[in-house]
Every structure is written in structure tokens, then in C-alpha cells.
Amino acid sequence: MSNPDSTSSTRSCWPRFATELTDRVVAGSLADMFPILRRCLLVGLVVWLLGQQLHAAKPFTIVVLPDTQCYCDTRVKYAAHKWKNGDLRRYFFKQTEWARDNQERLNIAFLVHEGDIVQTDYPEEWKIAKEAMTKLDGKVPYCLCLGNHDMGFRKTDQSKLSYKSAENRKTHFNRYFPRSKYAKTKEFGGTFDESHDNSWYHFEQAGLKFMIVALEFKPRDEVLAWAGDVVKTHPEHRVIVLTHSYLDSKSKRRTRSGYAVKGNPGEQIWQKLVRKHENIFMVLCGHVIGEARLTSTGDHGNAVHQLLSDYQAMNNGGESWLRYMVFHPDRDKIEVFTYNPALDKFRDQPSSRFDLDYRMSK
Numbered sequence: 294m295s296n297p298d299s300t301s302s303t304r305s306c307w308p309r310f311a312t313e314l315t316d317r318v319v320a321g322s323l324a325d326m327f328p329i330l331r332r333c334l335l336v337g338l339v340v341w342l343l344g345q346q347l348h349a350a351k352p353f354t355i356v357v358l359p360d361t362q363c364y365c366d367t368r369v370k371y372a373a374h375k376w377k378n379g380d381l382r383r384y385f386f387k388q389t390e391w392a393r394d395n396q397e398r399l400n401i402a403f404l405v406h407e408g409d410i411v412q413t414d415y416p417e418e419w420k421i422a423k424e425a426m427t428k429l430d431g432k433v434p435y436c437l438c439l440g441n442h443d444m445g446f447r448k449t450d451q452s453k454l455s456y457k458s459a460e461n462r463k464t465h466f467n468r469y470f471p472r473s474k475y476a477k478t479k480e481f482g483g484t485f486d487e488s489h490d491n492s493w494y495h496f497e498q499a500g501l502k503f504m505i506v507a508l509e510f511k512p513r514d515e516v517l518a519w520a521g522d523v524v525k526t527h528p529e530h531r532v533i534v535l536t537h538s539y540l541d542s543k544s545k546r547r548t549r550s551g552y553a554v555k556g557n558p559g560e561q562i563w564q565k566l567v568r569k570h571e572n573i574f575m576v577l578c579g580h581v582i583g584e585a586r587l588t589s590t591g592d593h594g595n596a597v598h599q600l601l602s603d604y605q606a607m608n609n610g611g612e613s614w615l616r617y618m619v620f621h622p623d624r625d626k627i628e629v630f631t632y633n634p635a636l637d638k639f640r641d642q643p644s645s646r647f648d649l650d651y652r653m654s655k
């Protein structure tokens with residue numbers, strides 16, 4: 294049974310303009326409606342513009358996970374031997390749990406892993422990495438690039454702990470982080486081939502479009518050419534290049550990277566890809582122990598911030614140290630923080646806590 298008062302009670306909640314407008318429509322005085330309509334449109338426009346401005350100004354965060362290899366080290370057990378503190382996987386879990394649990398507070402838009410995800414490309418190690426990273430599923434989008442330790446493992450007989458990595462590009466990565474799974478996410482852009490070894494992802498924040506291009510360790514010429522095509526065909530995207538080995542600890546791009554796999558060191562990545570594209574504004578890397586940064590000018594006059602972070606030599610293989618970058622579109626600033634979620638501590642020295650200039654406002 295209908296409520297006889299429903300019409301009047303609903304109308305009493307309407308905005309005054311709407312009630313007035315309805316009355317006039319009912320009364321048939323159409324000429325009187327135009328001023329009211331104009332007021333409604335104006336109010337709507339102001340509300341929409343305010344909403345757009347608030348949306349545009351909202352800061353957002355990108356989290357950076359440097360080399361996690363020591364947290365997954367269950368084959369040669371180098372980490373357990375060095376720190377005598379057993380299995381360190383808890384620090385990897387702490388990193389991704391922290392990102393997941395702070396997604397809303399920091400408005401975390403994306404997380405990137407700088408490679409050397411595992412120590413020796415061993416299925417048991419990949420299971421740890423998968424367990425850690427999938428804590429983010431459905432909450433924080435992410436992508437990973439491959440490091441030397443993620444491929445081409447070969448045991449050597451010099452000592453119990455000695456082995457070689459990146460003897461070739463064979464990896465178990467795709468079994469645990471398959472392209473087919475990530476292709477279903479809205480941030481997925483594409484890959485170089487049918488594997489997930491080289492990929493690009495995208496997201497939008499504050500009305501700006503961003504792209505992450507994740508490249509293999511010592512990317513081959515054909516991979517750099519593919520990345521260049523992707524960047525060039527998306528000129529409206531602001532691009533971060535993610536690759537494991539690029540800068541050294543003295544803030545120079547690496548001119549040689551060693552290892553048996555053939556490909557390009559940092560300086561060649563700069564020459565063949567990064568410097569050529571106006572929309573690339575950042576390169577992120579790990580591999581070399583420590584922190585470093587270098588800002589260079591690309592061929593189009595654009596500043597490119599190149600940042601190294603790798604804490605694997607610190608206590609307990611890094612003990613969960615990570616980076617996060619807070620983008621402030623209205624201030625054209627990126628605040629870079631180095632944080633340890635396990636210890637709830639920040640590193641405040643200039644190499645760890647700094648701001649970058651980056652034009653985001655119109």
C-alpha cells in the first residue's frame with residue numbers, strides 16, 4: 294500500500310529551486326522557468342568546477358620496492374649465512390602489507406619493483422615473492438622488472454655460497470607472475486612479446502596520465518626499440534622507465550653491466566631510449582647497493598630524474614627499507630621518502646629524503 298504522504302514528504306526534501314521549478318511547470322508559467330534554470334545551471338557548473346579543482350590538486354603516491362632478493366633467499370641461503378637471522382621473507386611481506394594498508398592514507402596509485410625480486414630464480418623463492426606481491430591484488434596496482442638474480446642461475450663450485458646469475462634469460466618469473474593474470478587489470482598496457490618480461494602499465498591521477506615501462510635487465514636493442522614505440526605512440530602519457538641496472542652509486546649511468554646476457558647498460562638505455570622522448574621524466578633502478586640520483590636534460594629540453602635505491606646490504610638484507618614518492622600536482626613537486634615499515638623509521642639524510650621539481654600544473 295502506498296503512503297499518502299510520500300509525495301509531500303519527498304518534495305519537502307528537494308532543493309528550493311527544484312520545488313519552485315516544479316511548481317511553475319505545473320502552473321504552466323514556462324516563461325518564468327528560464328531564470329530558475331539559469332541559476333540551477335550556474336550552481337551546477339560551480340559545483341563541478343570545484344570538484345574538478347579538488348580532484349586535480351589531490352596528491353598521490355608511487356611506492357618503489359628495491360631489490361628484495363635477500364628476503365627470498367632459500368636456495369643458497371646467502372642471507373641466512375650473512376645475517377644469521379634465519380628466513381627474512383617477513384620483511385618482503387611487511388613492505389607489501391604496508392603499501393596495501395596505507396593505500397587510502399597516501400593515495401597510493403601504483404607500486405613498482407626494481408628487480409632482483411628473488412635471489413636465485415628458484416621456484417620456492419618465487420613462491421615467496423608471489424605471496425608477498427599478491428597481498429596488493431585488488432588494492433594497489435603494481436608491476437615488476439627483472440633483475441640479474443631473477444634469471445639464468447648457475448651454481449659454481451668455488452664455495453657453498455657461490456653461483457652466477459644472468460647466464461641467460463631463462464626465468465621462472467612468468468610461472469608466478471603470468472602475463473595472462475595481469476592483462477586482466479585495467480592498468481595493463483601491453484608487453485614486448487608473449488612473456489611478462491617487458492611490460493607497460495598506465496594509470497591516471499589528478500587528471501594526468503602516467504605510464505610505467507618495465508624493462509628487462511640489460512634490455513636488448515629490440516626491447517628498447519619496442520619501448521620507444523610505446524612511449525612515442527602515447528605522447529599524452531608521462532613516462533617512468535623502470536629497469537634494474539642503470540645508475541651507479543656515484544650518480545653516473547653505467548657504461549658496462551657485466552654478466553653473460555647481451556644487452557644495454559644504463560648509458561646506452563639513456564642514449565637509445567630515454568633522452569629521445571619528451572614525455573619521459575623519470576628512470577628508477579636498483580642493483581647497485583646504495584642511493585644516487587642524477588637529473589639530465591633530454592633532447593627536447595625536458596628534465597629526467599634518474600634515481601637509484603638498493604638497501605640489500607643493510608642489516609637483514611634491507612629489513613624492509615623502501616621508497617615512496619608523493620606527487621603534488623598543484624605544487625609541481627615530488628617528495629621522495631625512504632621508509633622502513635618494519636621499524637617504522639625514515640632515513641632523513643639528503644640522499645634519502647629530497648624533493649624533485651616536475652611540472653604537473655597546467
Ligand SMILES: [Fe+2]
Nearest residue numbers: 409440441580
Ligand atoms: Fe642486481
